[in-house]
Amino acid sequence: MSGLIGVSGLASGVDWRNIIDQLKELENKKIELVQNQQKTYQDKLSTWQTINTKLLSLKTVVGKINGPTDFNLFAPALSSNSSKDADDLLSVSTSTSAARGTYNIVVNSLASAQKISSQSFASDTTALGLSGDILVNGKTVTVSATDTLSSLGNKINAVNTGTDPSKVTASVVHYGTADHRLIFTSDEEGVAGMTLENGGAPDILGALGINDTIRGVTGDIANVDGGVPITPSTLIKDIDTYTTYVSGDRITFLGTDTNGNTVNTNAFRIYSSTTVQNLLNAIEAAFGDVTAQVTADGRIQVIDNEAGDNQLRVGVDPAKAALNFDTDNDFGDIYTIQTSEIQAGADASFTVDGVAVTRSSNTVDDLITGVTVNLKGAEPSTTVTVNVGRDYDKIKEQVTEFVTAYNDLMDTINEQLTYDTAAQEPGGPLFGDSTLRSLRSSLVRTVINQVPGLDVNFSSIGLVGINLGNNSHLTVDDDKLQGYLETNFEDVKNLFVASTSSTNSALAYVYHSKNTQAGTYNINITGVSPVAGYFVSPGDASGDGDKLTGISGDAQGLVVRYSGTATGSIGSLTLTYGLAELLDRSLYQITDSTSGYLPGKQEAIQKTIDRYDERIAAMEARVEKKMEDLELRYIAMESTLSSLQSVSSWLTSQVNSLTGA
Numbered sequence: 001m002s003g004l005i006g007v008s009g010l011a012s013g014v015d016w017r018n019i020i021d022q023l024k025e026l027e028n029k030k031i032e033l034v035q036n037q038q039k040t041y042q043d044k045l046s047t048w049q050t051i052n053t054k055l056l057s058l059k060t061v062v063g064k065i066n067g068p069t070d071f072n073l074f075a076p077a078l079s080s081n082s083s084k085d086a087d088d089l090l091s092v093s094t095s096t097s098a099a100r101g102t103y104n105i106v107v108n109s110l111a112s113a114q115k116i117s118s119q120s121f122a123s124d125t126t127a128l129g130l131s132g133d134i135l136v137n138g139k140t141v142t143v144s145a146t147d148t149l150s151s152l153g154n155k156i157n158a159v160n161t162g163t164d165p166s167k168v169t170a171s172v173v174h175y176g177t178a179d180h181r182l183i184f185t186s187d188e189e190g191v192a193g194m195t196l197e198n199g200g201a202p203d204i205l206g207a208l209g210i211n212d213t214i215r216g217v218t219g220d221i222a223n224v225d226g227g228v229p230i231t232p233s234t235l236i237k238d239i240d241t242y243t244t245y246v247s248g249d250r251i252t253f254l255g256t257d258t259n260g261n262t263v264n265t266n267a268f269r270i271y272s273s274t275t276v277q278n279l280l281n282a283i284e285a286a287f288g289d290v291t292a293q294v295t296a297d298g299r300i301q302v303i304d305n306e307a308g309d310n311q312l313r314v315g316v317d318p319a320k321a322a323l324n325f326d327t328d329n330d331f332g333d334i335y336t337i338q339t340s341e342i343q344a345g346a347d348a349s350f351t352v353d354g355v356a357v358t359r360s361s362n363t364v365d366d367l368i369t370g371v372t373v374n375l376k377g378a379e380p381s382t383t384v385t386v387n388v389g390r391d392y393d394k395i396k397e398q399v400t401e402f403v404t405a406y407n408d409l410m411d412t413i414n415e416q417l418t419y420d421t422a423a424q425e426p427g428g429p430l431f432g433d434s435t436l437r438s439l440r441s442s443l444v445r446t447v448i449n450q451v452p453g454l455d456v457n458f459s460s461i462g463l464v465g466i467n468l469g470n471n472s473h474l475t476v477d478d479d480k481l482q483g484y485l486e487t488n489f490e491d492v493k494n495l496f497v498a499s500t501s502s503t504n505s506a507l508a509y510v511y512h513s514k515n516t517q518a519g520t521y522n523i524n525i526t527g528v529s530p531v532a533g534y535f536v537s538p539g540d541a542s543g544d545g546d547k548l549t550g551i552s553g554d555a556q557g558l559v560v561r562y563s564g565t566a567t568g569s570i571g572s573l574t575l576t577y578g579l580a581e582l583l584d585r586s587l588y589q590i591t592d593s594t595s596g597y598l599p600g601k602q603e604a605i606q607k608t609i610d611r612y613d614e615r616i617a618a619m620e621a622r623v624e625k626k627m628e629d630l631e632l633r634y635i636a637m638e639s640t641l642s643s644l645q646s647v648s649s650w651l652t653s654q655v656n657s658l659t660g661a
Helices: 016-062 151-159 204-208 276-286 391-417 435-448 477-486 489-496 579-591 599-661
Strands: 074-080 090-094 101-109 114-117 130-136 138-141 168-177 177-188 196-198 214-217 249-258 262-270 290-294 298-304 315-319 335-339 339-344 350-353 356-360 363-368 371-375 384-390 466-468 472-476 499-501 508-511 519-527 532-534 539-542 547-550 559-562 568-577
Touching: 016 391, 016 579, 016 599, 074 090, 090 384, 130 204, 138 151, 151 168, 196 204, 249 276, 262 276, 262 350, 276 290, 276 298, 276 315, 335 339, 350 363, 356 363, 371 384, 391 435, 391 472, 391 477, 435 466, 435 579, 477 489, 489 579, 499 508, 508 568, 519 559, 568 579, 579 599
Parallel strands: none
Antiparallel strands: 074 384, 090 371, 101 350, 101 384, 114 177, 114 339, 130 138, 130 196, 168 177, 214 298, 214 335, 249 262, 249 315, 290 298, 350 356, 363 371, 466 472, 499 568, 508 559, 519 532, 519 568, 532 539, 539 547, 547 559
């Protein structure tokens, strides 16, 4: 068939393509009606999702004020009795286990972490040539001959990781171009410090200069070559001040060697190739068991290698006045140049209300229950007064946060249920929805009703300054709430939180679950070590250690601790749920993703939307099929007409031919 047959009206003169389009448009109107019905459900689902989000937000806020310790908020205030700012000496933080109190603290000294240094090395990248093991707080570090100061530091830090670290950090400090030292620092403050040991022979730590005290003498003139401190490789003739150099200039050594012998020799001479290292070698040869070196700033230093030796006396006297290594050519008395311990570990020393206290750390969290004191500076002449009081502002802030979240939810619900008279249309897709009305009523009742088991004077939020107004909104009377927090704190707290009381001091509340019901439980103990017993009837609880846990009935999820030895009916525990706990439970039943009725309702709506999707897809398929059938029929008509027209034209031409003949 010619492709021209598919052209609308080519043979018939009828624009059947336009007819099909109009018929399709009419059919699509039916689909649009169904799509509009689907959109109604989509709008409802979207609105329920918004409301569910608001409910979850409220539940999150309620969860901050429903626990037994959620109102135990404290604010420390610091003051000093001198011009020294209290905040410069210490800071204080509190937890919910704190209590109100006042404490006078004097910081005598801070805790410090022990630091140990190696001896000086000319380079941190040159192999040390040491092989063996060292123990860093008991952790083995294997040293290889190719290790440098830097790579050894990395190895030490590698054992200070994981769940059982060495708690010692290594770092390389560059004091000068030829003065590099490995520093060990304890991660923990305190006099205990750290332990560094050799893991056997050889003496790796000794080779590093660890645990050694370095004594010796140092010249007081720092020589330079071209403005740069001299090094062992510097030619002596090139020292900047030595402008009178003549080949063969003499240097005399005077003093006492490490064996107590007198030194007096002028055998050292300076030539064009004589280096500072040559001078150092000569000093070592002249003064016994010593090590001569150049400091980072260009001074000659002589280390006495004999422990406890006080005999060393070094004098280096050049013949030319232009060359000097010490002002009077006498390096002076031997002294301690360096000890491996550059900072001793120390405990913090302070007094609390006149009682002397020491701690191994500047962070003290085991002194005052629920209070952490961070020592920052020592000032023995200043007393810092720490007052720990209830943080009423923070408590009110949390209550206000609850009120704001509740009002936000009510605004969203009321918007749906209110008829817009100006626009003459419902406020939202859920207008008139009985479930939403029931939800609002349930929440309002939970919020304003009396809480069972409390003092009747403090059994509803309206009695403490939180009132229900128009549109189910809550308002807070700040002054009234503040007053009751100051005078009846426990009553206000119990109005919101889950609270407990026990008739036996050996019986203590630990925990309850969503399945635990409020009420009084007469507890029976059938055994101790481990605890065994029941709350209501035998078998409704299981014991573990000193805890008894409810496993069925009203007591399911209730956990108590029993520290007594008596058995039988040992007393009762009363569990009372405040407003926030009751509201949290109600919100759980509404919003829980597996058992809440609101997620179930959303799931049902989503299924309806999905069925509409299937229905719409089927309708669209039927329309497409119908339009395809029509198009084929019109094309067949065009084809038939085209054939007839061809026959007609041929007959006409034949008749015309006969007539002409």
